[in-house]
Amino acid sequence: MDTHAGRYVTLEQVANAAEVSLATASRVLNGGDRVVRAELRDRVLAAARKLRYVPNAHAQALAGGATTTVGLVMHDVSDPYFSSITRGAIEVATRGGALVMLGSTFRSPEREIEYVSALRAQRARAILLVGSGFADPEYQRAMRTELENYRDAGGRYAFVSHHDLPGDAVLPENRAGGAAIARALLELGHRRFAVASGPRTLTTVAHRLGGFAAELASAGIPESDLLVIERDFTEDGGYAAARELVAAGIPATALFCVTDVMAIGALMALREHGVPVPERLSLVGFDDIPIVRHLSPALSTVALDLNRMGREAMRLVLTDAPPGPPRRVRIPAELVLRESTAAPPG
Amino acid sequence: MDTHAGRYVTLEQVANAAEVSLATASRVLNGGDRVVRAELRDRVLAAARKLRYVPNAHAQALAGGATTTVGLVMHDVSDPYFSSITRGAIEVATRGGALVMLGSTFRSPEREIEYVSALRAQRARAILLVGSGFADPEYQRAMRTELENYRDAGGRYAFVSHHDLPGDAVLPENRAGGAAIARALLELGHRRFAVASGPRTLTTVAHRLGGFAAELASAGIPESDLLVIERDFTEDGGYAAARELVAAGIPATALFCVTDVMAIGALMALREHGVPVPERLSLVGFDDIPIVRHLSPALSTVALDLNRMGREAMRLVLTDAPPGPPRRVRIPAELVLRESTAAPPG
DNA sequence: CTGTTAGCGCATTCAA
DNA sequence: TTGAATGCGCTAACAG
Numbered sequence: 017m018d019t020h021a022g023r024y025v026t027l028e029q030v031a032n033a034a035e036v037s038l039a040t041a042s043r044v045l046n047g048g049d050r051v052v053r054a055e056l057r058d059r060v061l062a063a064a065r066k067l068r069y070v071p072n073a074h075a076q077a078l079a080g081g082a083t084t085t086v087g088l089v090m091h092d093v094s095d096p097y098f099s100s101i102t103r104g105a106i107e108v109a110t111r112g113g114a115l116v117m118l119g120s121t122f123r124s125p126e127r128e129i130e131y132v133s134a135l136r137a138q139r140a141r142a143i144l145l146v147g148s149g150f151a152d153p154e155y156q157r158a159m160r161t162e163l164e165n166y167r168d169a170g171g172r173y174a175f176v177s178h179h180d181l182p183g184d185a186v187l188p189e190n191r192a193g194g195a196a197i198a199r200a201l202l203e204l205g206h207r208r209f210a211v212a213s214g215p216r217t218l219t220t221v222a223h224r225l226g227g228f229a230a231e232l233a234s235a236g237i238p239e240s241d242l243l244v245i246e247r248d249f250t251e252d253g254g255y256a257a258a259r260e261l262v263a264a265g266i267p268a269t270a271l272f273c274v275t276d277v278m279a280i281g282a283l284m285a286l287r288e289h290g291v292p293v294p295e296r297l298s299l300v301g302f303d304d305i306p307i308v309r310h311l312s313p314a315l316s317t318v319a320l321d322l323n324r325m326g327r328e329a330m331r332l333v334l335t336d337a338p339p340g341p342p343r344r345v346r347i348p349a350e351l352v353l354r355e356s357t358a359a360p361p362g
Numbered sequence: 363m364d365t366h367a368g369r370y371v372t373l374e375q376v377a378n379a380a381e382v383s384l385a386t387a388s389r390v391l392n393g394g395d396r397v398v399r400a401e402l403r404d405r406v407l408a409a410a411r412k413l414r415y416v417p418n419a420h421a422q423a424l425a426g427g428a429t430t431t432v433g434l435v436m437h438d439v440s441d442p443y444f445s446s447i448t449r450g451a452i453e454v455a456t457r458g459g460a461l462v463m464l465g466s467t468f469r470s471p472e473r474e475i476e477y478v479s480a481l482r483a484q485r486a487r488a489i490l491l492v493g494s495g496f497a498d499p500e501y502q503r504a505m506r507t508e509l510e511n512y513r514d515a516g517g518r519y520a521f522v523s524h525h526d527l528p529g530d531a532v533l534p535e536n537r538a539g540g541a542a543i544a545r546a547l548l549e550l551g552h553r554r555f556a557v558a559s560g561p562r563t564l565t566t567v568a569h570r571l572g573g574f575a576a577e578l579a580s581a582g583i584p585e586s587d588l589l590v591i592e593r594d595f596t597e598d599g600g601y602a603a604a605r606e607l608v609a610a611g612i613p614a615t616a617l618f619c620v621t622d623v624m625a626i627g628a629l630m631a632l633r634e635h636g637v638p639v640p641e642r643l644s645l646v647g648f649d650d651i652p653i654v655r656h657l658s659p660a661l662s663t664v665a666l667d668l669n670r671m672g673r674e675a676m677r678l679v680l681t682d683a684p685p686g687p688p689r690r691v692r693i694p695a696e697l698v699l700r701e702s703t704a705a706p707p708g
Numbered sequence: 709c710t711g712t713t714a715g716c717g718c719a720t721t722c723a724a
Numbered sequence: 725t726t727g728a729a730t731g732c733g734c735t736a737a738c739a740g
Contacts, residue, residue, distance in 0.1 A: 043709095117431070127456075134461055
């Protein structure tokens, strides 16, 4: 497939029609505030409009002009967590005159690296890596060199969530959020806990779970007493985890799901098995994606300003980096107690 | 901001390192299955790897090579309706080796046209316009010429949902879906209906509402008896519509919301005002976005295979167009009765 | 203020 | 099979 480039109207054609030089046409059409006499300017503008001229972004990029694309790489656009972040990112990108290229990796490390490479080929002005990275050392190494190359060539990038890689980042307070949940549950009187977890190799999972367990430990409940059920980081994973919990006779009075999406799956399984929430089992999620307030019972969770995360990340990357260590923008995690939590039965 | 192009490794550098000509390096690296002796081929490959060569997509495009970006323009990525479609589209784009550029217009006609123009500047291989167009004649005219220019230059485009513009399209059976809802409600015994509608200038709204009203009419209920409350095409819009319905004393036993997202807002308002669903008022949505089955009461709605819509649209546009009239892919609308509908009170 | 010119990195003729 | 040369459309010196 070709670019069918020849059939587009070129600057040169516009210049000819306006009877000015190529350079002049360039100045008025794509040159920002370059100085051109009003008369010529009008002629060029008229010709461009008449011919429906659209600049060739590739030629502009190649000739050393601006590149206006920024890349966004994430696990799954259709996950509300990511789509909310994406929305924020697009908002500020648009305001900054940038176009967003979106990659959905469906949690494949290879695909993530491929996307970064493709974005590099596009000479994207910046890349946002959204969602936690993978613990796999092979991935770490590959991604690190990919990003180093990109940065060495002048590209800017930032992370949303932890990546164990150097670079600016927007970091939700996962650990504190996990701890806050533990504290709230303890205060309600809970003593036996279960966790529906994603793969612990994901840093996000590790941090949320870590904060939760640490807080319990400091209240005298050892990590060994904690029933951690590890499943996919998805709604189905939450469903499976809850089923397993039920199968085990529900040896807990509270279930912490490391994401709202998992909590939704868990809630479905619990409902199917007739387990009353919160009467028999308190349920807590994490993220506060838009819909969970509409569930019933409305889900208790830890709120993250997802939109803001996207905005901040895009800002980080569209803005000049000050010298010094990588910048980090902390996103506060705020506990929101709704209907799915209560005192333990009995 | 510049492309920092000079700092990228170029094909020429690879060729020099491999001690072959530029042309040969091009052939092995980006030339598909061009014939090159194994020895030279290996030398080039080794040099490229060593130098971490990444082709410059802009240069490739400019030189007449392939353009691998496809554009996706929609109202709002964070709306589950669109993000589900997006996911499907990205899936097949990725399989086809294409990169997706995403534009979120937030329902601004101007922005939609700007995006198409930007995509044209990018020489995007194809453009998908997702979500219904605007009735505004000024917009229609502008978009039509924008698309004509794009197509004349060899670009391909398709619509998801109606646009009143010529071109291939993936069309959900909105009218039939609306009619199916009316039929089901009539069968349950309902006779007094309200609709929470988005702007009727949106063709999607017009069709869903039209199918609904026509079916009622053929059952002897004139359109003038139908209470249509027109608000934003959003959750807030649904909320506002339901509040108004409550303020009016709920002169109906069934409420049809033209989208699930609006139904979610409506449900929230009804809950706040203590209106039992479905006992006092039956509620029906449209789309079957993933979450509505988790609401309580679980929402009755019309299911559309959103993912498939995205996939089909991308396929339409990545595939060679057969001669003849525009292609249309019909997406069946299937009524799903869940808990939010019941016989009218009394 | 305006026009001329030289590349940007690559695919592709055309010769060899 | 390989190499040398041309041009894609545009921007950025540079000269006028």
